[in-house]
Amino acid sequence: MITTLLSGDRMGSRALTAILAAIVLALAFAPFIFPGTRALDVAAKVCVFVLLVASYDLLLGYTGIVSFAHTMFFGIGGYGVAIALSRMEVGWAALAAGTLAALALSLALSFLIGLFSLRVKAIFFAMITLAVASFFQILASQLSGLTGGEDGLTFRIPELLRPRLAAYYLVFGAALALFLALLRVVNSPFGRVLLSIRENEFRAEALGYRTVVYRTIANCLGALVATLAGALYALWLRYTGPNTTLDFAIMIDILLMVVIGGMGTMYGAVIGAAIFVVAQNYLQAGMKALSESLKGAPLLPELFHPDRWLLWLGVLFVLSVYYFPRGIVGQLRAVR
Amino acid sequence: MTGTHPVLETRDLTIRFGGHVAVDAVSCRFDPGTLTAIVGPNGAGKTTYFNLVSGQLPATGGQVLLYGEDVTRAPAPLRTRKGMGRAFQLTNLFPNLPVLENVRLAVQARAGLGLNLVSMWSAHVELIERAEHYLERVSLLERRATLAAELSHGDQRKLEVAILLALEPDIFMFDEPTAGMSVDEVPVILDLIHEIKAQKDKTILLVEHKMDVVRSLADRIIVLHQGQLVADGQPEEVIASPVVQEAYLGVGKSA
């Protein structure tokens, strides 16, 4: 049962199983374990980013595709929901219309990007995605009549989802289901071909796999899941703007989460996103406490001043990449 | 489609790298049940000829015909699906995947299951069993869980052959399959090639430097020299011919 649910993807480490179980349980009961809106916000953001990072891992970790357009698809999902809910009558029909339109646009865009550039060198593909994503960012800020420009769009959501508890469980349930679906994809015969492409594309072709087809499908799937993650995030925030979706800072966050968790592992997305989002939200508070407790000591309070939190986050990344080059999941599996 | 056409034919097949003509207007037909050895000194263009036939390199001139159908512009995967199978001279594996998975991917390609996104790969037990069968045939089954990169050179060569077997092609293209193998490993591969020959309906192309191997296996020998086909015929004739003595054996290349 559990094996089928996880598509036979072995944890390969007791510690990993324990950590994942703890994260999933914490997310499942977050509204009851962690009081306060801030905590629930963090939990919902973790759910969304697990999904977003997992869909990026499908590209980077499993297929070896380097794309910088992932936040664009995330944004398309967010804006799809936001535009539909702010222009149409608020309700399920608007939500469905916005989500479906966003999915269609993402599918078309990812297919076109794939068609024109997946055949060529990886670096060229990366540049194309970078260019398209920048263009999309500019477009979103220019079309302010539609997108709200830099301010973004604030909107109302369907009645049933207005209680935070209901909205949270929609986000959690959808993220869990989609994550398990991705886990199935990477453990399917198709997913194995993706691995072979990452390993030796030339040989995969010689076996008879038309790798460009596989890469295009992976690219489209990754884009669709990122779109859904964007839609979920918009529903949770009841807001979509450039800084919550399209910003390149988010693209970098995704990259870091994949690397910290462990590329090509899927489970790494869960751990990477959980650690990252929690650190992003609580490091500052933790440092404030630390800094105050060190009051009187020379230099130390300054060093741990809350304003330095970004510096410490950076230090944490460098250390984690240095000590766990294969990510946390890779490391846990190796010690076993 | 079969019948009147040879299984495989090249007509004036040519590739130029800048000014250098690596394969120069090679015309040749290959028939089922026949093992053709392709010999020639280093740099003669043997591997490049294979690359043109199986689609790893685009020809600058001439044609490749598969069952009479022009596949000169067809991409490599399509040629594989039409029955060509290739073992590479320079070992060409999935280094960070287990030995078994290297072969299973070939079995899966042959079964046409690659676009299945919804089932678990591990649920297709028959594919795994077939992969194990091919590993057993090259005596590599004990190493099934080892990463391909961690195999010895000889074992990597065997794995390369197991992958080719797993593709179940009509046309087998071996590029120096025993090169760099220790003496006791070579018979495994040679026995396998004998077995494939015994099936009668397979077309086998074998690039090989070792003349004793060529003598024991070949029904026919073609000689490439500086990209050109300079001799083609029965093994004894070709080996005895002056052009071969001079162009190839005379160079003292027999190891």
Ligand SMILES: Nc1ncnc2c1ncn2[C@@H]1O[C@H](COP(=O)(O)OP(=O)(O)OP(=O)(O)O)[C@@H](O)[C@H]1O
């Ligand atoms: N991609 C390439 N670009 C430029 N030159 C190439 C390329 N591939 C092969 N050549 C050249 O073509 C010639 C034929 O090489 P090839 O590898 O086919 O020889 P070979 O007969 O297989 O030799 P060996 O017995 O050493 O394997 C060589 O001079 C080689 O340098």
Ligand SMILES: [Mg+2]
């Ligand atoms: Mg060669």
